[in-house]
Amino acid sequence: MNELDLLVDQARAAFAATQAPAELEDAKARFLGKSGRVTELMKGMAQLSVDEKKTRGAAINAAKQAIEAALAERRQQLADAELAAQLQAEALDVTLPGRRRAGGGLHPIARAQERIEAIFASMGFDVADGPEIETDWYSFTALNNPPNHPARSMQDTFYVDMKDADGQWFNLRPHTSPMQVRYAQAHARRYAGQAHMPDIRVIAPGRTYRVDSDATHSPMFHQVEGLWIGENVSFKDLKVMYLDFIQAFFETSALKLRFRPSYFPFTEPSAEIDIMFEEGPLAGRWLEVSGSGQVHPQVVRNMGLDPERHIGFAFGSGIDRLAMLRYGVNDLRLFFEGDLRFLGQFQ
Ligand code: DAH
Secondary structure: OOHHHHHHHHHHHHHHHOOOHHHHHHHHHHHHOOOOHHHHHHHOOOOOOHHHHHHHHHHHHHHHHHHHHHHHHHHHHHHHHHHHHHHHHOOOOOOOOOOOOOOOOOOHHHHHHHHHHHHHHHOOOEEOOOOOEEOHHHHOHHHOOOOOOHHHOOOOOOEEEEEOOOOOEEEEOOOOOHHHHHHHHHHHHHOOOOOOOOOEEEEEEEEEEOOOOEOOEOOEEEEEEEEEEEOOOOHHHHHHHHHHHHHHHOOOOOEEEEEEEEEEOOEEEEEEEEEEEOOOOOOOOOEEEEEEEEEOHHHHHHOOOOOOOOEEEEEEEEHHHHHHHHHOOOOHHHHHOOOHHHHHHHO
8 A cells, every 4th residue: 555545544544533523623633734744745745856746746636635535524424423412412302291380379377367358358347467576565564464474474475585675575476466456556646636536447367476286286376366446336246247257257157156254364354256057067066266355444545545435345366276167177287287288279
């Protein structure tokens, strides 16, 4: 094999050995570049005669063309391979089943709360929101709790490691009742000095906290506070209003209500509200759903109102309890464990 055929073979082998365009360009330079093998051969023709130059030049040219052809061929192969790899990587299997995005939804407790808000709104009640980190005064003192009342104790109430302006620890409100006083105070300020003050009708739903945990108690739970203050309201109004609410909430009129005497420091007299379904799986049993009562004169005073003129009725119901009864759930903890298999059923 002559020297030029050998060179062409070497170039072909060198090109074939490359795996990427950059490597191929390096290999090309070794043969066709400025100081490449072919260029060197051309330079070596300087001393030859004219005739020799002709034949030698033609032979070198033929070799050069063969090398260029091999280069072009390898370039094409590499480009094809690159394209094939890219197509492979970006392949889209249109026969795969689609991935469905799960629909979101409201938590059953949020659903129950929204129902409660809508029902009371339809009865002319405002819906108020308030702080979950409360002062001692609003959570206890304003509600007529004596200084040593057990509800204040560390066993029942969560405290925050921070003191309020009275030098008392802030607490995580153990009930929504502080909102009675906050709302009524604002109302009283707004109508101070005016001849007529519209009735206060408000509910305050929201999160509440107590050191308690079992199948029917959670350290974080939900209450809805209700307050109706006017110059001409009575226990009868509380009873009619609560019955309307509870029948609307459970979507049945086959539901009775009874007041059972009880004690709360912030009401006098006080009563537990029990309900009884007349049909359905819960029929025939009295179920306790709420505390209630006539707002204690001292609490009315703390609201900035005159207990001789303004009389109030209040209630505090457990939203979680109402949701459990409505949805037939027997363990409160299920609501707060975040298991979507459970929560998804209420959508
Ligand atoms: N705050 C009471 C509790 O957490 C519930 C309650 C009872 C609220 C009687 C009231 C009421 O407004 O009048 O158990």
